[in-house]
Amino acid sequence: MTHPFRVEFVPGVTPDKWLRVWGARLPQSPLEAFPVEDVDAATHLRDGSASMALLRLPVDREGLHVIPLYEEVPVVVVSKEHVVAAFDEVHVADLAEEVLLQDPAHVPEWAEIATDDARERTAAMPPMTTKQAVSVVASGSGIVIVPMSVARLHHRKDVVHRPVVGVAPSRVGLAWRDDDEDPRIEDFIGIVRGRTERSSRGVASAASHAGEGQPGGGNGRDAGGRHTPSDGRQERGRTLPQRGAAPRRRGASSGRTRRRGRR
Template identity: 60%
Template structure:
């Protein structure tokens, strides 16, 4: 009777927000997991949990912090915040700046996105700040290039939207931005467990989870019992159990 082939799980869908690259982990998955495809889904920051809840993705590489109601999250790394300014801005003369050095600047973002700046900003304290229209990051950096404000974002986002008319400098005094891997706790399975192992740096030989889509290894064969010969008598004949 022929063996029934194992059921192949569906593709593992990984969403990722702008500035986060899943390429290294995706390559390792494809090298190790032959029977389960991996699909990558670029998303906007605003959708990073929605894609999990509506089933568009199984896991997501997101920006932290997030509300973890029913969501499991593994923090992966932190990014240095940078300020984006025109190339001829005085800040460009320094290797890095403190957020207090930016108190007189006009922020082209919601001040709640950068609480450290909001606490020391002159235009906020004086009540002279005018509402800023909602801008995409690309639009905001284009506005920075025109010399009408600054943006404070994670370094990877600044690189993603770089323009030759602007430059960036690290900012101290602003909390770093965290990146993590998230999934719905109730939907974890062998695929998510194996991807977590890859992200945590486990090798193909050290992974604790079975390879998705592969049959489970059978029990190890029992060692054969060695047959022993009956002992010889003094005259050289073999002694049997009979007398």
């Protein structure tokens, strides 16, 4: 009997739709999907614990093929009573005096502008999981900056989250080992890419995906690195916007975007 095909996914990523398509399209091919922490996703691929992983980028690509899938808006999670809760969005520079309850390396934009006092208080904080950090945020003792889906995953009644301007979007990608020739990998790629059951697999081999993510590499960007409509998710014959995409603003803005009052 063929061993189950294992796909892992990091917090905030929801593969449910793709799993349903797999079950309908390949009912005789068992698939196991498991949540995994960000730090373990690539490790499990390399040691053979998982065949594919939906993880956050960037990731060390040594020995891996990676397809960038979509981007998410970064948000700051604050206590419900925090001044930021009164605004629609906030610039990262407005958070320079806040205590960051996570590794500053994960938010380099904050690390560049944080005050000395904020850096010292942040360094004094013990390591904690995102769930633990949000619990501390609720007490008003600090903030965390995470992708929107992660903020929703750990939502509580005593915290709120707001989009952060000046922090790079979080990117999610699909990865697998470059020496893994399991044909089910192409099946899963096709499902994630939105290819229909009757359509051609399109890609001759997994190795051809290695260039994806580079300009002109076939990942929905043109030669200049700009997104093309193929970056959207196909559903019911139309292209949907990227998950977590922020709404467009009217008119062009100049300079730094400051806190904007809620309507």
